[in-house]
C-alpha cells in the first residue's frame with residue numbers, strides 16, 4: 736500500500752465491515768484460545784491490520800487489552816466506534832512503523848500480504864516477531880503461493896449489501912502475485928449509485944519454506960496450519976502460530 740493510493744478508502748471500508756465480518760468471526764474462537772495465557776496475565780495484544788475492529792471486538796469483549804492498528808485511516812475510523820474498548824487505535828503501516836512491545840501480535844484477513852514485495856513482507860514478519868516479549872505469541876494468517884491457482888479459478892464475484900454492491904475480479908502478474916480488482920457502488924441520498932474502484936495487490940509467499948525459517952531465526956517456535964482453531968478458511972490461506980520461549 737502507498738499513501739498516494741491507499742487501500743480501503745471509506746466506501747470499501749464500510750463494505751468490508753458490513754459484508755466481510757465472517758472471517759474474523761470464524762477465526763476468533765481459535766485466536767482467543769491461543770491467547771488464554773496472555774489474558775490470564777493481563778498481557779498486551781497488538782493487532783496489526785485490524786481493519787474495522789471485527790476481531791478486535793471479540794478480543795476486548797473477552798477482557799484482553801488490545802492496541803488496534805491498521806494502515807487505513809478509514810478502516811480505523813470504523814474500528815474506533817465498533818471496538819471502542821481497545822486500549823488504543825493507531826495508524827500503523829507495516830513494515831516501517833514500529834510495532835509496540837507486547838505479549839501477542841495477532842492478525843486476520845492476511846493483512847501482511849498487502850505489502851508490495853516479498854522483502855517487505857519478510858520485514859513486516861520480523862518486526863512483529865521482535866515486538867514479542869518472552870512467552871509471547873504471534874498468530875496471523877497469510878496468503879500462500881497456492882492462493883494464486885485457487886483464486887484465479889474463480890469467476891468475477893458479486894456481493895450485495897442494503898445500499899451497496901461490490902464486484903470483485905482477479906488478476907495475477909507472477910507466481911507470487913495476486914490482485915483483487917474491486918468496483919464498488921454506494922447508494923447516495925438522492926438514490927443514485929456512486930461508483931468507485933480499488934485494486935489490492937497482494938504478495939504471495941511460500942509459508943512453509945520461507946516464513947518458518949524466517950521466524951525460527953528470530954528465536955520463535957513455529958506451527959503452520961490451515962486454521963487458528965476449528966474454522967475452515969479460504970483455499971491458499973495459511974495460519975502461522977509462533978511462540979517466543981519464556982525467559
Ligand SMILES: C[S@@+](CC[C@H](N)C(=O)[O-])C[C@H]1O[C@@H](n2cnc3c(N)ncnc32)[C@H](O)[C@@H]1O
Pocket residue numbers: 736742743755756758759783784785786787788789790804805806807810827828829830842843844845846847849850
Ligand atoms: C482484508 S483486510 C482484514 C481486516 C481485518 N483484520 C479483518 O479480518 O476483518 C486487510 C487489512 O490490512 C490492512 N493493511 C494493508 N496493508 C497494510 C500494512 N502495510 N500495514 C498494516 N495494515 C495493512 C488494510 O488496511 C486492511 O484493514
